[in-house]
Each structure stands twice: as C-alpha cells, then as structure tokens.
Amino acid sequence: MDQPTVGILHPGSMGAAVAACAATNAAEVLWCEAGRSSASAARAAQFCLTPVAELAELLDRSDIVISLCPPAAAEDLAHDVAGHRFTGVYVEANAISPERTQRIAALLEPEATVVDGGVVGSPPVGGKTPTLYLSGAVAATTRIEALFAGTATRTAVLGTKVGKASALKLAYASFQKTSRVLVALAIGMAREHGVEQELIEVASKRTNSYLSEPQYVAKTAARAWRWGPELEEAADALAAAGLPPETLRAAASTLARWHEVKDDGELTLTDALDRLAQP
Missing domain, CATH: 3.40.50.720 (NAD(P)-binding Rossmann-like Domain)
Known part of the structure; x- marks a missing residue:
C-alpha cells in the first residue's frame, strides 16, 4: 500500500x-x-x-x-x-x-x-x-x-x-485524573493542620500511592485547563450509563480553581495548594 x-x-x-x-x-x-x-x-x-x-x-x-x-x-x-x-x-x-x-x-x-x-x-x-x-x-x-x-x-x-476507544480512554482518565485531584485535597487538608509530612510517610508505605507523589500536584494544576473538560466528558459518559457523575463533576470544579496557571512549568507545590485554597 x-x-x-x-x-x-x-x-x-x-x-x-x-x-x-x-x-x-x-x-x-x-x-x-x-x-x-x-x-x-x-x-x-x-x-x-x-x-x-x-x-x-x-x-x-x-x-x-x-x-x-x-x-x-x-x-x-x-x-x-x-x-x-x-x-x-x-x-x-x-x-x-x-x-x-x-x-x-x-x-x-x-x-x-x-x-x-x-x-x-x-x-x-x-x-x-x-x-x-x-x-x-x-x-x-x-x-x-x-x-x-x-x-x-x-x-x-x-x-x-x-465509541469503545473513547469509553476506555475516559474510564481510565476518570480514575487517574480524579485521583490526582484527591491527592491535592488530602495534602491541602493535612497542611492546614501541620501533618502533611506524616500523611506522605503513611502513603509511602503503600505501593504506588499517588499520595506519595506530592510533587505531582503542581503538574496537575498546570494541566487543569485540559483535565477539567476531560472529566466533564467522563461525567457525561457515567450519566449516560446510569452511574452517578457527581464525583467527576466535583473534581472538574476543583480543577477550575487552577485555570489561571495554564501550562505554568514553574509552579511549586506551595503555589498550587495556595491557589486551591482560594474561593
């Protein structure tokens, strides 16, 4: 050919x-x-x-x-x-x-x-x-x-x-990207009470826990402008399947707080968490 x-x-x-x-x-x-x-x-x-x-x-x-x-x-x-x-x-x-x-x-x-x-x-x-x-x-x-x-x-x-390939992509993305959002929330809560290092140590004892990779929060923030709409798409797919979409819509709403740091390669963990804490 x-x-x-x-x-x-x-x-x-x-x-x-x-x-x-x-x-x-x-x-x-x-x-x-x-x-x-x-x-x-x-x-x-x-x-x-x-x-x-x-x-x-x-x-x-x-x-x-x-x-x-x-x-x-x-x-x-x-x-x-x-x-x-x-x-x-x-x-x-x-x-x-x-x-x-x-x-x-x-x-x-x-x-x-x-x-x-x-x-x-x-x-x-x-x-x-x-x-x-x-x-x-x-x-x-x-x-x-x-x-x-x-x-x-x-x-x-x-x-x-x-539709099969799209479904697989969004099924994987819904877990992967939402998990990264949950890491940011967990570390942000722990930081508020001064126990973020202890949280990371706990997570590090488990295999391949995203919680043991806090440095990835800044990368998540920089990619939020793309990930948010993707999670909205995944939420639509859940709703179409009769499954609850609220978790993914909430994750997308969280990502929207990082809209202003699109593709910012210089963002630090502290910067990302500070922005996440702003209403």
Missing part, C-alpha cells in the same frame, strides 16, 4: 508528537497554520510537520486526518471538516464521551470513514510509549495500525463499534 498523506488537527503537545510518529510511515504529515498560535507553529517545526495555509488544503491533500484537540473543540472541528466533505479516514482521537464520538461519526459519514481513538499515556517523546486504542471498521483501523507500526505510539484495536 502506498504511504498515505496525513493531516493533524491540531499539533498540541500530544498531537504533534503523535503526528511525528505517523511521519515514519507516511508520505507527509500536514498541519494547518490558520488560527494557530506561535507555540503550535514551534511544535510543528520541532517535529518537522509540513504547514499548509488553510484547512481546505489539508483536507484535499490528506488520506488520513487525526483530530487531537481540547475536548470542547472536537465537535466544532468535525463540523468544519464535514463542511469540506472530507472523504478519507478521520481518526477522532479526542478525550470525549462515546456519545459525542458517535455524533461526530454520524456527521462525517458516509463521505468519510470515522475511527474512534483514545490515547492512554504521555506524549511519545523521551522514551514514552503511549497506546492509541482504536475502534471502527476493520479496513480503517488496519490502516491506522500500519501508520504507527514500529513507532513509539503503540496501537490496540478494541473492535468495530465506534
């Missing part, structure tokens, strides 16, 4: 790194400059992605399009793509609910073939090897497996039903 041309929407920290993996088995990987920030341009250049001026050009030239963007933008982006009547394979790889993924599939098909995707793990740089879980038509998921064969982005196919 000829090497495909791939388009990435949009090259964030995960999207750009995943796109760079795709470049191993692609003829070219494109990204659209229109409306993107200088940070996006810098990431795209770092990973040697090919810029195009407009979305229409990216869609016209691409055999496969991968959508990796903030959850809130996923459907608007899909509407833009649908407006151009894209006819290739569209990988909906955002952290959104299965129901939203299915709406996007209905929007883009039958012109395009939609593959449901969910990335579990850190961006594939510095030795990290995330897994891109896939569900959808066999011919399409086979093409995506081939695209990432031999790269740091592993793939695993969950079946043919669109």
